[in-house]
Amino acid sequence: MEQPDKYDQIERFLRDEMTPEERRAFEQQLSGDRALQDELRLHAELAETLQGEQVHRLRAVLKETDRTWQRPDDARGPGKVVGIGLRQILAIAATLALLVVSWQLFFRPDRISDREQLFAAQFEPYPMVLAQRDGQDSSTAEGLQAKAVNAYSSADYAAAAEAFTRLADSRPDQSAYLFYAAVSELAAGHPELAAPSFRELLSREDHLFVEQSRWYLALAYWKQGEYEQAEELLRQIQPGQAKYEEAREMLDR
Amino acid sequence: MMIKTLHKDDRELLEGLIEARPSAVRRLYDDILPAVIYWVEQNNGTEDDARDLFQEALIALFRRLENGEFELTCTLKSFVRIICRNLWLTHLRDRRKIDATPLEEVEPAEPDADLLGQLERSERNALYFRHFDDLGEKCRQILAWFFEKVPLAEIARRLGSSENYIKKRKFECKEKLIRAVREDPRFEELS
Structure with missing residues (x-):
């Protein structure tokens, strides 16, 4: 059979455009022909994968976002050797240009150091209010909560973050788990992982940790050097709300 | 197409994904990708692996949304992380590097059969x-x-x-x- 005819036959079969007789004959041929089965599968997968203009539009948006999106600096491990690609080189060039312009205004070393010290002075992990449950088996929710609370109480924040994240994933209705997961990430030195969780907590607005989440999100931004966003949140903290004095102190630095 | 989520924000992001809205895709990157990179790097991968994986996950999720009614029983962030973990373990198995961290025992949701089919094929699709x-x-x-x-x-x-x-x-x-x-x-x- 000529190749165009074979393609035509496969396409008509996949689109259910054959007569019953043609279909029976094709299925019979298919049952004893491994190469034809492979060919049919490839045609079917190509059609399924590539069909629709919208998926191609989405891929273009994904490509563009991926090209311009940069991983937050704090997400890189300490001392890790990272290869530099074109994306990083362009990003570094742009950042350097910005630094040259704004050095005197914003980035004097003494000022950065002041800000880091201010973060260190203001940040403290939220007290543990969850009950310490019995249980050794971390495949159960009770055991996992025990592990999470233990790790948090003994300042093993990386382990606490992992355990609380799993709890938060399994019980999205319990905002406390997400809150402690985020505080643990911040305490473990990962503000970029903490910030999305605090943002999510602020969007829920139906739990006990709203005010605290605003405060910690401000600290997460601060730690990442996103001072404008941090200050905007700090200004939202009103007299009588948790951390008002501390927020004023940071704004008046 | 009907999308049910626990949080309004998640539904808006999924609608943004279906419409290929750049602002929604950007938020998905900002909110979820750092955690995916972190996890992949802990499991024999690189940042570039995580970026590829993330795109495959979003395309698989897009296809699943196209195929009809979709209900999310956990947060979108958790769900995408679960998809990425599944995908990465599949990739490692394909590359004969099976010493990956096993999936956690406590998972908030499982991808349905339709989505699992997409994930199984996602490297071929790429x-x-x-x-x-x-x-x-x-x-x-x-x-x-x-x-x-x-x-x-x-x-x-x-x-x-x-x-x-x-x-x-x-x-x-x-x-x-x-x-x-x-x-x-x-x-x-x-x-």
Whole structure:
């Protein structure tokens, strides 16, 4: 059979455009022909994968976002050797240009150091209010909560973050788990992982940790050097709300 | 298409994904990708692996949303992380590096059969997309319409050609795509 005819036959079969007789004959041929089965599968997968203009539009948006999106600096491990690609080189060039312009205004070393010290002075992990449950088996929710609370109480924040994240994933209705997961990430030195969780907590607005989440999100931004966003949140903290004095102190630095 | 989520924000992001809205895609990157990179790096991968994985996960999720009613029983962030973990473990198995951290015992949700099918094939799909991108613009357009089941006569009308010419071009373009896919060494590994 000529190749165009074979393609035509496969396409008509996949689109259910054959007569019953043609279909029976094709299925019979298919049952004893491994190469034809492979060919049919490839045609079917190509059609399924590539069909629709919208998926191609989405891929273009994904490509563009991926090209311009940069991983937050704090997400890189300490001392890790990272290869530099074109994306990083362009990003570094742009950042350097910005630094040259704004050095005197914003980035004097003494000022950065002041800000880091201010973060260190203001940040403290939220007290543990969850009950310490019995249980050794971390495949159960009770055991996992025990592990999470233990790790948090003994300042093993990386382990606490992992355990609380799993709890938060399994019980999205319990905002406390997400809150402690985020505080643990911040305490473990990962503000970029903490910030999305605090943002999510602020969007829920139906739990006990709203005010605290605003405060910690401000600290997460601060730690990442996103001072404008941090200050905007700090200004939202009103007299009588948790951390008002501390927020004023940071704004008046 | 009906999307049910626990949080309004998540529904808006999923709607943004279906519409390929750049602002929604950007937020998905900001909110979820750092955690995915972190996890992949802890499990024998690199940042570039995580970025590829994240795109595959979003495309699989997009296809699942296209296929009809979808209910999210955990947060979107958790769900995408679960998809990425599944995908990465599948990739490691395919590469014979099976010493990955096993999936956590406590998972908030499981991808349904439809989505699992997408995930199982996602590396092959990425390969198909890559070779599709290498075709000329006209070939891509003809095949995109053809796969969308636009009749050849209508494709001919849109491109100002004859149906016979479009039929011939469609075959040539598809043949070129299939040859490129088959000649790719990764295709054998993934089959």
